[in-house]
Amino acid sequence: MDNDPAPTWMKFVPFLGYHHVLMICLTVGIALQSINTAGCTTSNNLPNIYILSLSYLPSATKPPPSNIQLNPNISTTFSTIASTHSQLEVRVSYLGICISQVTSQWLCAHDALTLSNLIKLYGGPASGEHDPLNLIWIGGRFKDAVLFPGLLLTAIPFAFVATLLLATFPGWHEEEDVASDEKEVKPFPSRPISYLVLAIVLAASLFSVISIFVQHVASATGSTMVEALSYGTAKAKVGTAAMILGWVGACAYIVVAVGVWIMIRSIEVLSGMFKTRTPNHPESEPLQE
Numbered sequence: 245m246d247n248d249p250a251p252t253w254m255k256f257v258p259f260l261g262y263h264h265v266l267m268i269c270l271t272v273g274i275a276l277q278s279i280n281t282a283g284c285t286t287s288n289n290l291p292n293i294y295i296l297s298l299s300y301l302p303s304a305t306k307p308p309p310s311n312i313q314l315n316p317n318i319s320t321t322f323s324t325i326a327s328t329h330s331q332l333e334v335r336v337s338y339l340g341i342c343i344s345q346v347t348s349q350w351l352c353a354h355d356a357l358t359l360s361n362l363i364k365l366y367g368g369p370a371s372g373e374h375d376p377l378n379l380i381w382i383g384g385r386f387k388d389a390v391l392f393p394g395l396l397l398t399a400i401p402f403a404f405v406a407t408l409l410l411a412t413f414p415g416w417h418e419e420e421d422v423a424s425d426e427k428e429v430k431p432f433p434s435r436p437i438s439y440l441v442l443a444i445v446l447a448a449s450l451f452s453v454i455s456i457f458v459q460h461v462a463s464a465t466g467s468t469m470v471e472a473l474s475y476g477t478a479k480a481k482v483g484t485a486a487m488i489l490g491w492v493g494a495c496a497y498i499v500v501a502v503g504v505w506i507m508i509r510s511i512e513v514l515s516g517m518f519k520t521r522t523p524n525h526p527e528s529e530p531l532q533e
Contacts, residue, residue, distance in 0.1 A: 261413070262503075262507060263410045263411075263413040263433070263507075265503070266410055266500050266503050266504065266507075267407050267410045267411065269496045269499055269500045269503070270403050270404075270406060270407045270410070270445075270496065270497070270500050271407060272493075272496050273403055273452075273492075273493040273494070273495075273496030273497050273500070274400055274403050274404060274407070274493075275493075276489045276490075276492055276493035276496070277396055277399065277400050277403075277452065277489070277490070277493040277494075278400060279293060279489055280293060280338075280396070280486050280489040280490045280493065281337075281338050281339060281393055281396050281397065281400070282337075282339065282340075283295070283337035283338065283339075283340065283483075283486055284335055284336065284337035284339070284340035284341055284342045284352055285337070285339050285340035285352060285354070286340075286352055287342065287350040287351065287352045290340075290342075290352070291335055291342040291344070291350040291352060292485055293337060293483065293485050293486050293489065294335035294336060294337050294342070294483040294485075294486060295336055295337050295338070295391065295459055295462075295463045295482070295483050295486050296335070296336045296383070296386060296463045296466050296467060296480060296481070296482065296483065297333060297334070297335045297336075297480065297481040297482075297483065298333070298334040298335075298336075298379040298382060298383055298470060298478060298479075298480055299331075299332065299333040299334070299379070299478065299479050299481075300326060300330045300331070300332060300376075300377070300379070300477065300478055300479070301476065301477060301478065301479050318475060319475035319476060322377070322474060322475040322476070322477045323475070323476070323477060325376050325377065325477075326376050326377055326474075326477035326478070330345075330373065330374055330375065330376060331345050331346070332344070332345050332374055332375050332379060332380075333345075334379045334380055334382075334383040335350075335383075335483070336383040336384075336386055336387045336391070337387075337391075337483075337486065338387075338391050338393035338396070339354060339393060340352050340353065340354055341353060341354075341355070341356055341359060341380075341383055341384060341387055343359050343363075343380060345374065355384065355387075355388075356380050356381060356383060356384025356385075356387070357384070359380055360380050360381070360384075363375065363380070377474060377477065377478055379478065382470065386462075386466055390462045390466065391459070391462065392455070392458070393455075395451040395452070395454055395455035396451070396452065396455045398448075398451050399447075399448040399449075399451040399452040399455070399497070400448075402444050402445070402447055402448035402451070403444075403445070403448045403497060405444055406441050406444045406445045406448065406500070409437055409440060409441045409444070410441060412433075412434075412437065413433040413437075414432075414433060432511050432514075432515070433511075435508075435511070438504065438507065438508050438511070439508065441504055442501065442504045442505060442508065445497060445500050445501040445504055446501050448497050449494065449497040449498045449500075449501050452490075452493060452494040452497050453494050453498075455490075456487075456490035456491055456493075456494050459486070459487075459490060460487060460490075463482045463483065463487075464482055466480065467480035467481060467482050468480075
């Protein structure tokens with residue numbers, strides 16, 4: 245019977261190195277950014293990961309009159325066009341676009357043309373009543389002209405390469421000292437590899453932050469413009485889940501970048517102290533963390 249009150253997982257804590265924590269953070273960031281990028285590519289839960297959602301309001305609400313409007317009757321024109329009470333909802337992400345006319349039933353594709361053709365195929369001559377304001381076309385234009393997944397698709401492989409390089413860092417092992425006594429030591433990682441990891445993670449962080457910032461600004465601006473130009477007949481919504489996934493993933497990269505920089509600086513300080521204390525025998529024993 246084991247009388248050790250410590251949990252089983254506590255036995256593995258001494259073997260968990262600093263670089264392992266950084267690898268875990270990078271893995272979390274890669275997973276979150278991958279899910280964010282893959283939003284709206286399939287109809288299995290991924291329609292909930294969207295950047296911008298467009299839908300029709302059940303009843304048009306006329307915007308308040310303004311002296312700036314030169315044609316105040318335009319809202320009546322839009323209300324007449326959108327009077328079909330369409331239940332269509334369009335969700336847009338980096339690599340896909342989804343539509344729904346029935347709650348929880350989604351059709352997803354990589355481009356708006358495919359979805360538009362499906363509406364024409366099943367709707368026939370009355371297909372225009374399903375999307376009187378061409379929200380599918382607007383969503384497709386937003387995806388193709390505004391959203392750019394290139395930076396995220398570059399940051400994810402960079403983070404993966406950094407994770408592989410961190411895996412090459414040495415771990416704890418036993419060695420014999422001068423007195424033939426065994427002790428656990430952990431050599432310092434290679435300095436060139438450490439700087440390479442720092443450069444790669446910094447690049448991944450920069451690409452990720454820029455991409456998510458542009459995503460945030462573009463979705464907020466797009467939602468405001470769609471609601472203004474539809475004159476109270478359409479509703480636009482920014483995807484909260486995509487924003488959370490994007491920013492948390494970017495923060496994970498930044499945390500790792502800071503962690504690698506702190507590790508490099510700490511090793512430099514410890515190496516300087518070791519060389520100062522043993523000037524005549526710099527290789528007498530392995531460096532330890």
